[in-house]
Amino acid sequence: MATQLYAGEITKLKVARKQDYGYFLTNGNEDVLLHKNEALQEHGEDEDVEVFLYHDHEGRLSATETMPIVTLDSFSILKVVGVQPRLGVFVDIGIQKDMLLSKDDLPEDRTRWPENGDELYCGLKLDKKDRLFADLSNFEEIKELSTEASGDLKNKETEGVVYRFGEEGASILTEEGYLAFLHNDEMKQSVRLGERVNVRVTFVREDGRINVSTRPLVKEARLEDADKLLNYMNEHGGKMPFTDKSDPETIKNEFNISKAAFKRAMGKLLKEKKVEQKDGYTFIIS
Incomplete structure (x- = not known):
């Protein structure tokens, strides 16, 4: 008994008829188009052809003889090839049509979204409407690759x-x-x-x-952070409204370093007599 065809399947279908623009394949119940651009060779009527099923740009179920890098039952590392803020990001799965990873599966913070050329561990999934999407790998899948x-x-x-x-x-x-x-x-x-x-x-x-x-070792970081504080003061009239008593969250927001790292850098500058603190401010000693 013929079953319904779904996107994401790799299946063998029979050539029902040939057209100038490709082949109509059938499982005896449904027909799908294998466009000539998606065929790897010539086929005759009644020939069995192994294909991967996907939705074309107009949402129609279509076939390709090119096998994808990932399937509904596998995952791999895929390259990001497009970013659409209203939709999500597109990844290359090895066929002519790139696959969408929905914005619903991406971080809420847009600054953490992937950019073109980044790499994502993904498989494929069907949504409730049987539409095919890229699917981020979960921890258990990633763990399979680990040592x-x-x-x-x-x-x-x-x-x-x-x-x-x-x-x-x-x-x-x-x-x-x-x-x-x-x-x-x-x-x-x-x-x-x-x-x-x-x-x-x-x-x-x-x-x-x-x-x-991603930070350097403490000694190297102290030098780097001290330079960061000096540069800030040079750009703000030789002073800044921060001292080693400032709020940790304020320091983190302004300099992207922890309170402990700030105090180490400030201690270095004070010891070298490059700065002084007064009335809640730090001043460069000229």
């Missing part, structure tokens, strides 16, 4: 792709397959979903996962 980190990795550098966000930070899968967590306080600057980032290992957990940072 435990060894204890000697502290302060080693590596690279990985951001695959999800939580309230406290970003999760990353590194090139070696390590599951890494990048806390918000350890971000030198905000990162995007799908962004490939360079990180430094700060801690190896007992379960083989790692904590990472």
Whole structure:
């Protein structure tokens, strides 16, 4: 008994009839078009053809002989090839039509959306109307790709792709397959979903996962943060309304560094007598 055809299927269909613009394929119940641009070779009537089913740009169920990188039952890392703020982002699944990852599956914060060239771990899914969409891989799927980190990795550098966000930070899968967590306080600057980032290992957990940072080591960071404070004061008349007693959230919002990092940098500048503090302000000593 013939069954209904769905987008996302890889199936064999019979050539029902041939037209100048392609082939109509059938399962005995429904017909779909295999356009000549989607056919890999010539076919004769009644020939069985293996195809992937998808919706064309007009929403019609169509066929292609080109097999996708991912299916409804698999996932892979896919490149972002388009961003539409009202819809979401499009990823290349290996066929002529790019697949939409809905904005509903993306972070609410638009600054964390992927950009063209970023990479997302995705599969495919059907919505309630049987429309085909890209589907972000969940943690259990990402875990399948992972491997435990060894204890000697502290302060080693590596690279990985951001695959999800939580309230406290970003999760990353590194090139070696390590599951890494990048806390918000350890971000030198905000990162995007799908962004490939360079990180430094700060801690190896007992379960083989790692904590990472995009910030330099404390000594290097202190120099960098001290320069950041001096540059700020130079751009604001030689002073700033911040001291080592300022509110941590205010410091974070203005300089994107923690209160502890601010105090280390300020301590360096005070010790070197480059600045002085008075009445809630820090001044450059000329």
